[in-house]
Amino acid sequence: MRTLVYFVGTTLDGYIAGSHGETDFFPVTDxxxxxxxxxxxxxxxxHIRRQLNIDHRENRVFDTVVMGRRTFEPAxxxxxxxxxxHLRQHVVSRTLQLTDTPARIESGEPLETVQRLKxxxxxxxxxxxxxxxxxxxxxxxxxxxxxxxxxxIAGAGIxxxxxxxxxxxFTATQVIEFTDGTEVTRLTRVS
Numbered sequence: 001m002r003t004l005v006y007f008v009g010t011t012l013d014g015y016i017a018g019s020h021g022e023t024d025f026f027p028v029t030d031x032x033x034x035x036x037x038x039x040x041x042x043x044x045x046x047h048i049r050r051q052l053n054i055d056h057r058e059n060r061v062f063d064t065v066v067m068g069r070r071t072f073e074p075a076x077x078x079x080x081x082x083x084x085x086h087l088r089q090h091v092v093s094r095t096l097q098l099t100d101t102p103a104r105i106e107s108g109e110p111l112e113t114v115q116r117l118k119x120x121x122x123x124x125x126x127x128x129x130x131x132x133x134x135x136x137x138x139x140x141x142x143x144x145x146x147x148x149x150x151x152x153i154a155g156a157g158i159x160x161x162x163x164x165x166x167x168x169x170f171t172a173t174q175v176i177e178f179t180d181g182t183e184v185t186r187l188t189r190v191s
Contacts, residue, residue, distance in 0.1 A: 002118045003125040005062070006135055007043055007146040008160065015157035016132055021070060022157075026150050029180050040146075043127060046085040047078050059086060063124035064117060068134035069093035070158075072103065087127070090117065092134055110137045136163025144188050145170060151181035 009026055010016050017023050036043060037052060042059040049055045065087045072091045075083035081101035083089070089103035092110045106113045117126055118141065128135060128142065135142070139161065170187035177183050 002120065002122055003143040004066075004114055004118060004128055004138070004141050005125050005144040005146055006128040006142050007040065007148075008128075008130055008135070009148040009150060010160050011150060011152045011154040011157070013153050013155065014160045015154040016130055016160050017158040018154060019157050021074065025152060025154070027152065027180055027182070029178065029182070031178050031180070032148070032182055035176070035178070035184075042084070042086055043129075045075070045078075045083045047080065047083075049086070055086075059124060061125055062087060062127040063122055064088040064090065064126045065129050066090045066092065066106075066114060066117065066126060066134070066138075067129040068131045069096045071130040071134075072096070110134055111141065114138045114141045132159040132162040136161045139163055139166070139168055142168075142189065144186065147183075147185045147187065149183045149185065 008016055009023070018025065037054055040061055041049065041054055041057040042062050044052070046055070049057070065084050069091060072083070075081065081098060082103065085102070090106050090113065091103050092106045092113060094107050096105055098105060114126070128138065169190040171190050172185050173188050174186040175183055
């Protein structure tokens with residue numbers, strides 16, 4: 001069975017975006033981008049991969065991305081309806097009505113969607129891109145968390161996980177520190 005990995009950036013106080021979806025306050029440094037290019041190039045949107053001249057890079061870890069509507073919609077400003085052309089894209093939404101996108105709009109139960117994707121044969125993992133409500137609804141299926149923790153306090157915004165109280169244990173298996181104070185922590189679900 002495939003692995004579901006929630007790879008996401010967060011503030012020190014647990015927000016993945018501002019109250020209106022803002023992410024431009026995250027201090028993304030050249031050092032972090034270089035690390036992502038080397039280790040997770042497929043997590044960079046297609047238009048950024050083109051700017052960095054890495055559009056030819058093979059997917060290293062993921063071949064599929066799952067995201068919620070509010071994570072997908074900012075791509076329209078690029079403008080594109082194909083933000084991760086190098087991945088199989090699944091957008092979980094009951095309200096989004098698009099026909100001009102290669103992304104598959106998943107209107108069913110998020111947990112069932114993820115379970116179905118995990119059963120598909122592949123040697124690559126599934127990237128859960130966001131957002132917090134989707135992550136909360138599929139939490140029982142999250143196998144790993146790759147948490148980019150930026151040295152910023154937001155005070156309010158979109159939570160890393162939006163769900164009911166139901167504790168799940170994860171253990172840190174790797175921590176990578178960057179010179180600006182950003183940390184990437186790999187956490188694995190404890191059975």
